[in-house]
Amino acid sequence: MVARTIWVANEDGDSLTAIDASTNTVATTHTGVDSPHNVRATQGAQSIWAASGKTSITVEIDSQTNAANGESATGAMPAHVIVTPDETRPYTTNNADHTVSAVDIATMTTIATIPVGDGPHGLRPSPDGKTIYVANNNGTTLGVIDTATNTQIDEIEVGKLPAQLAFSPDGDFV
Template identity: 45%
Template sequence: MRSRRARVAVIGVVVGLVTLAGGCASTDDPKANPSPPAGGIEGTVWVANEGGHSLSVIDAASSTVVTTIEGIEGPHNVQVGPDGSRVYVVSGHASTVAALDATTYRLASAAPTGASPAHVVLTPDGQRTYVTNYDAGTVSVYRPDLTPSGTIDLGGGPHGMRPSPDGSTLVVANLKAGTVDLIDTRTDRKVAAVPVGGPAVQVAVSPDSRYAYASVSRPPSVVKIDLQTRVVAGRAEVPTAPAQVYLTPDGRSLLSADQGSKDKPGTALSVIDTATMTPAGSIATGSGPHGVVIDPTGRRAWVTNVYDSTVSVIDLPTRTTVATINMGSQPNGISYAPRPPAPAEPRMSVVLPSPPAESSHGDHGGHG
């Protein structure tokens, strides 16, 4: 089985989205972060610092880091559960998915994954959790308490994924296969694979569950997929290889985090009109924008910048950066919860269960 480092080398050649293991010089000291007003937006932003082996918890109202949670090796993706009480994270080094209590920041449960876990999501009703396993070519399925309940074989290299808002379909970006794979959540079976013309990194699904949008690293673009006819319905070019994509709450605009590569990093989000699949402007970010999330009001977005280890806080009505927050090394995945963060010590830690010897996959690096 290939090591994680081999996986990074392959993706670096094919996708151009590699973040080096050393990362960029940065600090996740909360005292080093600015505290500008956030225009009335409250909530908590969770960031997975893959190179820093930590999670950062940001107060959205003040744009300050409340706490840094250490002890999670190589976290690539993080996801707040539907009711906000749990936060889920994948640890690539430990081949583990873990759930943290969002109030105490303590470990609530954990379970083993397949080889090289990439992303974790939950169904809208919170009854199932899914993890893509890049090297295994599978998706692991869990009950709410992370009890394993099945494995879905996709082949290729499944990476990013999101469920449709109606809960009927799990949409998976299969990076190696160059497809967007569709899973029926009633049966947990793959029902379609839609070719998108290149490595698919992450997806977003429209509020009415009719369309999916996939970031494609080569050629750099965002593809629109009709989930009823299961064909590509449009494509928009972007300046450089995109990582994550995220829709505004009304579904009319899509933000593409155009990361690029370390040698030629992107420095902006592309704004795409989803009806016409045409560019509608751009928003400046830090170096290598990777993860992006928007609050439910559509007024604020947060973007992880992997090459300068920061998070950009974006005011969407004016399309300007209103704060830049220092993170741990290689901030990647990002997720938002409407509830304000609970008080905490500046640094905390969790201890994950040790994986079986055969589940260890060596060093971890970043990718889409």
């Protein structure tokens, strides 16, 4: 289902909508995710991940069956979720407690709670999966997390209210 599909997080609708990109019509709607703020498909397109700010969880949904595979607790007010390129760990920003949660996909358990800057919001993995960059929305920095140790290894001053970031396709620039 993920091929040529656009997933939308309907925060006030407590649902996720999949749109068929070739016809611009709704293919399916997944209900039961309270207040999803962000949604992300894995690179392999096997699953969809959503962060629920209302219930402080991240949810994995099978992209073919639309069934929930499981969920994991996060910190307070999760905003965004990403999955590492090797698809072994999702990371979720927890805006209210200034942390990022790392989850083991196989067990759906939190394996690390990583302190970062003020109000983490958007985040992205580096193309090689060795680092995660986090926009600290209530501050002025990007945090850099080492995925081997699940610790913040750097903080980069960027300006007021950074909300999101992107990598160049070759991974040379953030």
